[in-house]
Amino acid sequence: xxxxxxxxxxxxxxxxxxxxxxxxxxxxxxxxxxxxxxxxxxxxxxxxxxxxxxxxxxxxxxxxxxxxxxxxxxxxxxxxxxxxxxxxxxxxxxxxxxxxxxxxxxxxxxxxxxxxxxxxxxxxxxxxxxxxxxxxxxxxxxxxxxxxxxxxxxxxxxxxxxxxxxxxxxxxxxxxxxxxxxxxxxxxxxxxxxxxxxxxxxxxxxxxxxxxxxxxxxxxxxxxxxxxxxxxxxxxxxxxxxxxxxxxxxxxxxxxxxxxxxxxxxxxxxxxxxxxxxxxxxxxxxxxxxxxxxxxxxxxxxxxxxxxxxxxxxxxxxxx
Amino acid sequence: xxxxxxxxxxxxxxxxxxxxxxxxxxxxxxxxxxxxxxxxxxxxxxxxxxxxxxxxxxxxxxxxxxxxxxxxxxxxxxxxxxxxxxxxxxxxxxxxxxxxxxxxxxxxxxxxxxxxxxxxxxxxxxxxxxxxxxxxxxxxxxxxxxxxxxxxxxxxxxxxxxxxxxxxxxxxxxxxxxxxxxxxxxxxxxxxxxxxxxxxxxxxxxxxxxxxxxxxxxxxxxxxxxxxxxxxxxxxxxxxxxxxxxxxxxxxxxxxxxxx
Numbered sequence: 001x002x003x004x005x006x007x008x009x010x011x012x013x014x015x016x017x018x019x020x021x022x023x024x025x026x027x028x029x030x031x032x033x034x035x036x037x038x039x040x041x042x043x044x045x046x047x048x049x050x051x052x053x054x055x056x057x058x059x060x061x062x063x064x065x066x067x068x069x070x071x072x073x074x075x076x077x078x079x080x081x082x083x084x085x086x087x088x089x090x091x092x093x094x095x096x097x098x099x100x101x102x103x104x105x106x107x108x109x110x111x112x113x114x115x116x117x118x119x120x121x122x123x124x125x126x127x128x129x130x131x132x133x134x135x136x137x138x139x140x141x142x143x144x145x146x147x148x149x150x151x152x153x154x155x156x157x158x159x160x161x162x163x164x165x166x167x168x169x170x171x172x173x174x175x176x177x178x179x180x181x182x183x184x185x186x187x188x189x190x191x192x193x194x195x196x197x198x199x200x201x202x203x204x205x206x207x208x209x210x211x212x213x214x215x216x217x218x219x220x221x222x223x224x225x226x227x228x229x230x231x232x233x234x235x236x237x238x239x240x241x242x243x244x245x246x247x248x249x250x251x252x253x254x255x256x257x258x259x260x261x262x263x264x265x266x267x268x269x270x271x272x273x274x275x276x277x278x279x280x281x282x283x284x285x286x287x288x289x290x291x292x293x294x295x296x297x298x299x300x301x302x303x304x305x306x307x308x309x310x311x312x313x314x315x316x317x318x319x320x
Numbered sequence: 321x322x323x324x325x326x327x328x329x330x331x332x333x334x335x336x337x338x339x340x341x342x343x344x345x346x347x348x349x350x351x352x353x354x355x356x357x358x359x360x361x362x363x364x365x366x367x368x369x370x371x372x373x374x375x376x377x378x379x380x381x382x383x384x385x386x387x388x389x390x391x392x393x394x395x396x397x398x399x400x401x402x403x404x405x406x407x408x409x410x411x412x413x414x415x416x417x418x419x420x421x422x423x424x425x426x427x428x429x430x431x432x433x434x435x436x437x438x439x440x441x442x443x444x445x446x447x448x449x450x451x452x453x454x455x456x457x458x459x460x461x462x463x464x465x466x467x468x469x470x471x472x473x474x475x476x477x478x479x480x481x482x483x484x485x486x487x488x489x490x491x492x493x494x495x496x497x498x499x500x501x502x503x504x505x506x507x508x509x510x511x512x513x514x515x516x517x518x519x520x521x522x523x524x525x526x527x528x529x530x531x532x533x534x535x536x537x538x539x540x541x542x543x544x545x546x547x548x549x550x551x552x553x554x555x556x557x558x559x560x561x562x563x564x565x566x567x568x569x570x571x572x573x574x575x576x577x578x579x580x
Contacts, residue, residue, distance in 0.1 A: 258579065307561065
């Protein structure tokens with residue numbers, strides 16, 4: 001029984017999340033293979049032996065140059081069928097989620113997502129997900145094969161082992177016309193400018209609850225008083241209120257400051273995975289049901305527009 | 321142009337969410353509400369309609385019959401009609417089974433554009449569009465933070481782990497929008513009154529020609545094995561801003577922990 005791990009990559013580097021899933025798959029025992037799909041990706045494939053893959057399938061083709069899901073579904077569906085693969089695992093990402101769901105629909109396979117743990121129980125694969133804003137644990141299984149699993153960001157750490165060079169196998173790339181009808185006109189590249197939030201001891205973060213972009217000034221004042229940096233949620237970054245370089249969460253940065261002050265942030269899982277390792281989490285939100293209160297150390301129900309300026313003043317007084 | 325918007329009813333944010341210990345399914349007997357994320361997809365459709373009056377906006381949903389009440393809000397916002405697939409046999413459907421049903425319902429409508437929100441507020445599922453696009457063999461764009469329709473194509477900017485990219489797909493296409501794409505409108509009083517007269521078409525699986533083996537638990541390929549307590553977490557101290565002294569309390573809390 002082979003477990004196949006989809007290894008995502010960007011600019012020649014395998015994604016850390018994919019390597020974490022690979023390490024987890026290897027720890028469960030059995031035959032573990034990886035698949036790398038893209039253009040000029042042999043370099044990525046060669047490095048995967050050290051992370052737990054005994055065999056790496058390489059789909060190297062210009063049709064896979066853009067990180068788009070539908071051509072990858074064509075490649076993976078064929079690979080799973082040709083090689084009789086029992087389980088396909090993905091580390092959650094924008095691309096991986098779309099590939100996983102497309103593959104599930106193509107193969108009539110079960111997909112469990114947001115997995116935070118995987119184990120083999122009496123020979124059966126059992127996954128754990130945390131439901132309802134992480135207030136309930138649910139154990140999930142699969143009926144039949146292949147089983148498809150999407151693992152929550154940051155659940156597993158890569159474990160560089162002593163594995164040698166993997167056995168590389170080229171796989172045929174045949175992509176349907178309709179699969180390639182979506183085109184990428186511009187491709188993302190990481191923005192390197194802007195203040196680094198990853199090294200800050202204190203982060204003051206803002207979300208949609210700020211109401212308007214100008215209100216980030218309130219957070220900048222508080223951050224300055226606390227000696228920290230300002231961060232933002234995906235929602236406000238996407239809306240153009242604050243730079244992408246400051247975004248915390250699944251499609252942004254993972255941070256672990258000593259103090260994280262969340263202002264007007266509801267606290268969706270995608271945000272949580274990027275900041276849950278913070279030392280102390282203070283959340284200010286006017287919605288008493290905001291999910292962030294479930295994992296904040298100090299939950300403040302109230303209007304941030306009144307509280308933050310007052311808090312800034314008090315912090316300044318105490319520091320002077 | 322015809323736009324289909326996939327929307328669903330979820331438990332109201334204030335209602336307790338729990339799994340029924342017997343069926344291991346989400347308890348849907350509580351107060352329901354429209355899934356917030358889906359209203360962004362609807363808003364995007366309504367903006368197209370605002371600019372081109374001959375646009376038809378159809379809401380397509382699957383859920384219990386009572387979901388029609390929550391979904392009526394979509395009609396009040398401005399959607400033209402509702403197609404609700406409601407059938408006991410569909411209860412307990414996983415992603416695969418849900419996609420099978422919705423694809424059939426959407427094929428019946430054959431829209432130029434299928435819009436979805438970015439996530440289900442109850443299951444945190446954020447993958448349905450990809451399964452639907454696969455079933456319908458349509459091009460797909462997900463996480464769209466903008467949407468332009470021009471010359472028979474949909475073009476979107478979207479955020480991934482590596483920054484922003486721009487995608488383009490020929491219509492008909494499936495587009496899942498991010499909640500940053502717009503601010504959904506509130507239903508007007510006129511809209512709320514008018515919604516009562518708008519067509520609500522409730523259909524069964526048989527009406528759609530969906531095979532019973534493809535849906536519900538029979539059509540699902542995932543199972544719930546068990547439930548348990550979530551991992552323990554630290555105590556949350558709560559401050560309700562009643563006396564207007566929250567800032568003082570936060571400052572004291574931070575000082576106690578030597579964070580200021």
